[in-house]
Amino acid sequence: xxxxxxxxxxxxxxxxxxxxxxxxxxxxxxxxxxxxxxxxxxxxxxxxxxxxxxxxxxxxxxxxxxxxxxxxxxxxxxxxxxxxxxxxxxxxxxxxxxxxxxxxxxxxxxxxx
Amino acid sequence: xxxxxxxxxxxxxxxxxxxxxxxxxxxxxxxxxxxxxxxxxxxxxxxxxxxxxxxxxxxxxxxxxxxxxxxxxxxxxxxxxxxxxxxxxxxxxxxxxxxxxxxxxxxxxxxxxxx
Numbered sequence: 001x002x003x004x005x006x007x008x009x010x011x012x013x014x015x016x017x018x019x020x021x022x023x024x025x026x027x028x029x030x031x032x033x034x035x036x037x038x039x040x041x042x043x044x045x046x047x048x049x050x051x052x053x054x055x056x057x058x059x060x061x062x063x064x065x066x067x068x069x070x071x072x073x074x075x076x077x078x079x080x081x082x083x084x085x086x087x088x089x090x091x092x093x094x095x096x097x098x099x100x101x102x103x104x105x106x107x108x109x110x111x112x113x
Numbered sequence: 114x115x116x117x118x119x120x121x122x123x124x125x126x127x128x129x130x131x132x133x134x135x136x137x138x139x140x141x142x143x144x145x146x147x148x149x150x151x152x153x154x155x156x157x158x159x160x161x162x163x164x165x166x167x168x169x170x171x172x173x174x175x176x177x178x179x180x181x182x183x184x185x186x187x188x189x190x191x192x193x194x195x196x197x198x199x200x201x202x203x204x205x206x207x208x209x210x211x212x213x214x215x216x217x218x219x220x221x222x223x224x225x226x227x228x
Contacts, residue, residue, distance in 0.1 A: 008153060034216075043117070043204050043219025044156065089155045100169055101217075103155025 008087060010108040019077040021107045023090035028071060030092035034101070035064060035075045039086045047075070047088075077109075085111045115139065117220035119205050125226045131193035134223045138186065138207030144168075146217060147180055147190050148204040156204055162188065195227045 013019045025033065031052045036044035050057040050064045050073075057064050063076040073090050090104045118137040126132050138145050143164050148156035159178065160170040165185040173180070177196070182188040192199055202222040 041221065043206070043222055045219070046216040049216070091155070100158055100161070100171070103157070106153075106155050 008106050008108045010110055012110045012112060013080045014112050015080060015082060017080055019075075019080045019084070019109060021075045021077075021088050021109065023073040023075075023104050023107075025071050025073060025090065025092045025104065027092055027094075027102070028068075030094060030102075032093045033064070033066060033073050034091045034093070035062075035073075036089045036091060036103075037084075037086045038089060038106075044089060080109075080111050082111045082113055085109055117205055117207055117218055119203075119220035119223055121223055122221065123224045123226075125228060126195055128197055128227050129194040131191065132195055132225060133189050133191045134203050134205075134225075136188045136190070136205030136220060138188070138205070139218055142207035142209050142218075143185075144208045144217075145182055145188050146204075146206040146208075147188070148206065148219075150202045150204055150222070152201070159190070192225075195225075197227050200225055200227045 032049055034049040035047040037047050038044045048059045048062050048064050050066050052068060055066050061078045065074045075088060077084055087106045087108050089106045091101045093101045117139055120135050124132055145162045147159045149159050150156040159173045160180045161168040162182045165182050178192055180188060180190045190203060202224050204219050204222040206217040206219040208217040
């Protein structure tokens, strides 16, 4: 099938280890940040979001960290599993209504069994 | 609950031809989005509808692209005439209500190849 991850930076992680995917965003006025997971041949799937007045938010096995000073976002995945293999995109938007969402370039996560 | 449905799944056309994509959002979702995803890149928003009204079409190349959502449910995206650089996956997404802070659900997309 088609490769969403073609030419994207790749992060290879051993199964069971923690993964950290980083993202730099561009607009200091952005108010909401979202992480999406995209598997080959599928549309992006929402993972977690965070508002600009927070610096950390936790979900199930995932944590998003936001550093507004340096406009940096990271996604931490605990105990990475083979099913986590996908391309991960960060996205930014001016409002939580997801108006004019701007996606980043993406990072391909490869989990080694 | 059924997801966002898109058709066709794949389409190959020659440059200067026309093409149309169809999207059926999740039932009850007021907001519908069309994105263009070029291979190796993140999706780019083309147009956003709230019910049958356009909220944002600032990145839609209006000289060749058009979209409609006449009854506030299904939507079609058309390209006329197509160019080689239009080769991409066209993703449709929907969300419950723009003002109520809900996530967008994406369809599988239509892969367009222009030759």
